[in-house]
Amino acid sequence: MKPSRHITSFLQMMSVERGAAPNTLDSYRRDLEGLESFLKSLAQRLETASTEDLRRYIKKIHDSGYAPRTAARRLSALKQFFKFLYGERIRPDDPAANLDSPKQGRPLPKFLSEEEVNQLLEQSRLKQQPKDIRLTAMLEILYACGLRVSELVSLPLAAFTRQSGMLIVTGKGNKERMVPIAQKAIDATQLYLNVRHEFLRDAQESPWLFPAPSAKEGHMTRATFDKELRQLAIRAGITKKVSAHVLRHSFASHMLDHDVDLRSLQQMLGHADISTTTIYTHMIGEREKQLVLNKHPLAALFNPEDK
Numbered sequence: 001m002k003p004s005r006h007i008t009s010f011l012q013m014m015s016v017e018r019g020a021a022p023n024t025l026d027s028y029r030r031d032l033e034g035l036e037s038f039l040k041s042l043a044q045r046l047e048t049a050s051t052e053d054l055r056r057y058i059k060k061i062h063d064s065g066y067a068p069r070t071a072a073r074r075l076s077a078l079k080q081f082f083k084f085l086y087g088e089r090i091r092p093d094d095p096a097a098n099l100d101s102p103k104q105g106r107p108l109p110k111f112l113s114e115e116e117v118n119q120l121l122e123q124s125r126l127k128q129q130p131k132d133i134r135l136t137a138m139l140e141i142l143y144a145c146g147l148r149v150s151e152l153v154s155l156p157l158a159a160f161t162r163q164s165g166m167l168i169v170t171g172k173g174n175k176e177r178m179v180p181i182a183q184k185a186i187d188a189t190q191l192y193l194n195v196r197h198e199f200l201r202d203a204q205e206s207p208w209l210f211p212a213p214s215a216k217e218g219h220m221t222r223a224t225f226d227k228e229l230r231q232l233a234i235r236a237g238i239t240k241k242v243s244a245h246v247l248r249h250s251f252a253s254h255m256l257d258h259d260v261d262l263r264s265l266q267q268m269l270g271h272a273d274i275s276t277t278t279i280y281t282h283m284i285g286e287r288e289k290q291l292v293l294n295k296h297p298l299a300a301l302f303n304p305e306d307k
Contacts, residue, residue, distance in 0.1 A: 149244035
């Protein structure tokens with residue numbers, strides 16, 4: 001089903017003004033198309049739907065057994081969309097303004113231990129083919145700088161200079177930030193630059209640090225990197241789920257372990273609000289709690305079922 005012009009306008013606004021990622025836009029498009037289809041079954045349109053119509057839609061989502069996070073995302077898309085219609089004077093009111101968001105606990109981020117990250121890096125260095133050298137460089141940068149995977153794969157060649165010791169990163173909303181880069185990551189990237197030409201067609205130039213001429217974007221895709229990362233984790237014998245996002249969480253956790261202050265971590269991660277960064281302090285608190293429960297000499301007192 002082709003989305004209405006209002007949905008298309010909303011997605012364009014989210015892309016241009018909010019810097020929403022392609023995956024986010026795809027999710028919002030599917031969510032809003034689902035809403036539009038539901039409203040048609042009620043003989044209603046986006047321009048005329050009432051608050052009660054939207055409550056019926058939310059009840060339908062709940063009754064369909066969607067996970068709380070999925071239901072919350074759909075409601076968020078709905079609320080932002082109708083706020084947009086009201087702001088653009090397409091509607092005289094905002095029927096979603098008084099809809100309640102479902103309460104849900106925020107899950108703590110998954111992360112690897114420092115030993116597991118070292119296992120990954122050591123495994124990546126075992127082979128010295130160009131793809132392995134590239135993967136090692138990407139891992140070192142990701143873990144040294146805590147980048148989002150979208151930021152990593154789209155790094156321009158000009159972002160890296162061996163002399164500066166800093167990486168220039170363009171994050172959400174096209175905001176630039178400078179992130180310090182560790183010497184190991186610098187060395188691994190310099191080694192990769194010696195074989196970078198292997199990923200270019202004959203006599204071709206590319207503005208990207210990790211070019212992939214066959215990809216629409218011109219640089220390595222998130223899917224390709226995640227696939228290589230999963231395969232590496234299997235070879236390294238790591239049973240936890242490993243992804244670029246898990247490594248970003250690992251970076252943040254380990255930085256706090258080594259007494260980096262929260263404001264500095266916020267800047268390195270590119271969080272607009274420090275409240276987003278504080279989730280990692282909760283993660284450390286939970287880890288210490290589990291350490292007491294599982295490793296303390298008097299653990300049986302905390303875990304009576306273990307007696």
